[in-house]
Amino acid sequence: MTDVELGSLDEIPVGEGRTFAVDGTQIAVFRLRDGSLRALDAVCPHRGGPLADGLADERVVVCPLHGHTFDLCSGTEANGAELSVRSYPVTEVDGTVRISR
Template identity: 65%
Template sequence: MTGHIIGTLADIPLGEGRTFVVDNRQIAVYHLRDGTLRALDAVCPHRGGPLADGLIDSATVVCPLHGRTYDLATGAESTGGAPVRSHTATVDSDGAVRVILG
């Protein structure tokens, strides 16, 4: 499988996000409560907020600085503001987390 191995699933607590550097880009990877992974650019385009530190649910992340909300699947901002790029994150059979930049 192609992509960049960024660590293991154990590096990302359930229900939280973590930032990783992939090809000199900051990528936020989220471990959702259902066990799936999502990945977005890690910097909010509004004011540079750290999206990995935002509150997440099954579908969105809220920027901790100014409350902008982004769709975890598409990167779209809920009020039509500037989006963030979404990426593919998967877990290999050995627990390695792999990101494919979108």
């Protein structure tokens, strides 16, 4: 695995997600209310919805277009649909967000 620096933690407000581009892949990083970070592919496989714009809690994010719900740790669709997105290990080091690919 390779670590990739995405940007500043300050770019992601608490309770929200932001999309970062990495080698042609869109990755959504969520800064949860408890301060922890989660990272998933940023595009919903159903119809291309922007997952970083979805509502997220400590467990899931809901696609803003059609309501598909993805587990923030595993990327699996939480309601049993045969959809999933890739999840990424994500950390913050000295104020910088990093993922492992």
